[in-house]
Amino acid sequence: MFQAAQTPPRISTLILLTGISVLSLNMFLPSLPNIAAEFGVSFGMANLSIAGFLGVTAVLQIIMGPLSDRYGRRPVLLAGLAVFAIASVGCLLARDIWVFLFFRVLQGAIVGGMALSRAVVRDMFDERTAASQLGYISMVMAIAPMTGPMIGGLLDQTFGWRASFVFFVLAGFGLLVLAWRDLGETNTSPTKTILSQFKAYPELLRSRRFWGYSICITFSLGAFYIYITGAALVGAAVFELSPAATGLAVGAITMGFAFGSFLSGRMSKRYPVFVMTLAGRIVGAAGLLLGLTLVLSGIVTPISFFAPVIFVGVGNGLTLPAANSGVMSVRPKLAGSASGMAGAMSVAGGGLLTWATGLLLTPENGAVMLLVLILTSVAISLLAAFYVRWVDMREPVQA
DSSP: OOOOOOSOOOHHHHHHHHHHHHHHHHTTGGGHHHHHHHHTOOHHHHTHHHHHHHHHHHHHHHHHHHHHHHHOHHHHHHHHHHHHHHHHHHHHHOOSHHHHHHHHHHGGGGGHHHHHHHHHHHHHSOHHHHHHHHHHHHHHHHHHHHHHHHHHHHHHHHHOTHHHHHHHHHHHHHHHHHHHHHOOOOOOSOOSSHHHHHHHHHHHHTOHHHHHHHHHHHHHHHHHHHHHHHHHHIIIIISOOOHHHHHHHHHHHHHHHHHHHHHHHHHTTTSOHHHHHHHHHHHHHHHHHHHHHHHHTTOOOHHHHHHHHHHHHHHHHHHHHHHHHHHHHSSGGGHHHHHHHHHHHHHHHHHHHHHHHHHHOOTTTHHHHHHHHHHHHHHHHHHHHHHHHHHHHHSOOOO
16 A cells, blocks of 8 residues: 555646645735734734745755755655645644744745656656646646635635644645655666765856756746736736735736646647747747837726736746756756756745835836836846857757
């Protein structure tokens, strides 16, 4: 019954691992006020459960990726799932805020479910097929942020905020069993020693392709972070939308991302990675230029503003699976390290762009400034994609 897996995992297993990684961030967001009230602390203190979680996931991606290149994907993923499941029990039983925050930070170990699932896919498939599979997996990264808070809010309203952590406990231990039985090792050529692992890093870090793809990923996701940060302000202050309508507008970009990811899954086998990466950047930039043109022409309506942003989501759905496959294909033996480093860079970059958006955006400049900031991020990612193509034309790809 509990025989250890000896074969590569099903894609459905990797989808579930990615899904719980996303849900663990945002599912209990509606419960933050109730958590603060029960522990008798400010909302800002309770919100550290989000900020601390993000910080730990950035660091852990840098650590878990290289460990998976040295010791294999399976043991690192299983260890991360075990820590997540136990930490979820700690959050569930916590009776003061510091105990809760301690175990909440430990829950960040689940980030391996997302970062290492990408590396597993790259181990299993060639570059184009990996991009296609990552496209289908990425659809979960669009659906989970939309459904997670709704599920968490319903659980809180019905049973209390701890119900979300009951879900995490059950999901954590359930996925641990599933991974044990289904997720066989895919890293067939791990490095021999930690020393040889570290000696290989400069080879990756000196790669211009690695940095090109990583910058493209960071600023592609950065456009999403900027929009999520500013859309609520623009919806309320500029268009006077209701909270429900604002929520729908915020979710528009994720619906576009789901559609783009689906297209990526269908098309990536037929077209080279650089084509899919560039196509996504061009789609996103074109939509934003349309929106900015409409706004600057005086056509400032919710539809003229929010509809063009859907193209950013579609563009990210086309770009990110291909770019993630590309960054892990720079040095396939270091796919885990590349995935972890690129993931950490995107989290850190997203945090900085979110902070900058909060500083620059005001109710007075909201509509134009938000589009300009998103377009700037997309333009940088487009330049990075062109840079990768320029490198491809001058340097042979190493296997």
